[in-house]
């Protein structure tokens with residue numbers, strides 16, 4: 001394998017060399033959205049950081065298996081176990097069933113990802129499709145003595161897991177002091193694995209379980225689905241910093257106790273996107289979506305560029321002015337790029353080596369963008385090829401203008417071929433390739449998708 005990769009591991013609070021469990025492969029899990037409303041651009045910063053991380057590994061010739069969960073089962077308003085169920089609240093407000101709400105916002109999430117040129121995850125498991133597995137995992141924890149029953153619910157007993165809090169090095173109670181009190185808990189940091197529905201409760205999504213009809217606690221779905229789809233132990237778990245103190249501590253407790261060893265090797269957390277001093281949050285109501293930005297005349301890729309300019313472990317200061325300069329910068333890069341000679345198809349090895357060193361150093365994308373600007377200004381005969389090589393990680397579609405110059409009929413044939421390949425219809429796919437060739441274009445398949453190039 002290629003060069004050393006360093007990542008800041010929240011577990012241990014230091015930059016560490018990345019060593020995969022399986023040679024040449026990265027198994028990665030990211031906490032995905034709760035689909036009860038549109039995703040705001042603060043969440044998209046997280047999705048973009050995941051994408052940059054994934055593209056860095058692909059650039060280093062790793063295979064990446066990436067899972068993003070879709071939380072389509074309601075969980076409560078706060079990260080802890082109290083409050084009103086968000087999905088129920090949205091369903092009531094919009095007069096739809098919780099599943100209709102979930103499906104609508106899941107599709108909107110996928111649309112956003114495509115517009116931001118985010119490489120799709122390997123799988124997007126829905127929590128409601130893994131209820132039986134969640135019940136199994138709770139039973140396993142119960143058998144091993146990590147649970148207790150109170151008020152009809154099943155709780156995780158954090159006293160039985162002395163390492164609890166290792167991610168944040170915080171006294172558990174600190175993280176919980178902002179929420180109310182559940183009198184059933186032995187310790188405030190204990191959390192619910194299974195809620196049993198009370199007869200006074202209006203909860204539409206319920207399932208049978210050995211503990212009575214009810215619904216799972218929020219944290220168990222991530223432990224269950226990551227284990228099911230990536231194995232007992234995997235390489236990287238990502239999420240926003242807000243998930244560290246409760247959700248991720250709880251995931252660690254559940255997973256490590258169930259398998260009897262450390263489940264995740266590297267925890268990668270991104271900082272918030274902030275407006276003034278406030279972090280953008282769904283629950284506060286004042287948030288911007290990608291659709292809002294588009295209405296203002298921005299391209300989603302302008303926002304993508306903006307996210308490259310601040311290191312993922314620093315807060316990103318968002319403002320319209322910042323987005324305007326990002327838009328201008330992207331425009332200028334494209335303009336300058338179109339004037340560069342395109343004959344030389346080999347990227348400059350020295351620049352690419354420099355680029356790799358930067359991105360492999362805990363994803364130093366701001367410096368990598370500065371390098372792109374340097375190469376662009378120098379404008380050597382292979383600058384064009386060098387920049388397109390770098391764009392495999394930036395994902396800005398810098399040759400977009402040229403892609404648009406491809407005739408409509410060729411693009412349609414290419415789409416049909418992509419579908420044929422997905423359906424494993426190889427004969428059809430070969431016929432379409434020949435048709436594309438006959439029109440004077442050759443096909444370039446890569447891990448980030450397929451494009452064509454004039455012969």
Ligand SMILES: [Zn+2]
Pocket residue numbers: 030031032222247
């Ligand atoms: Zn999660």
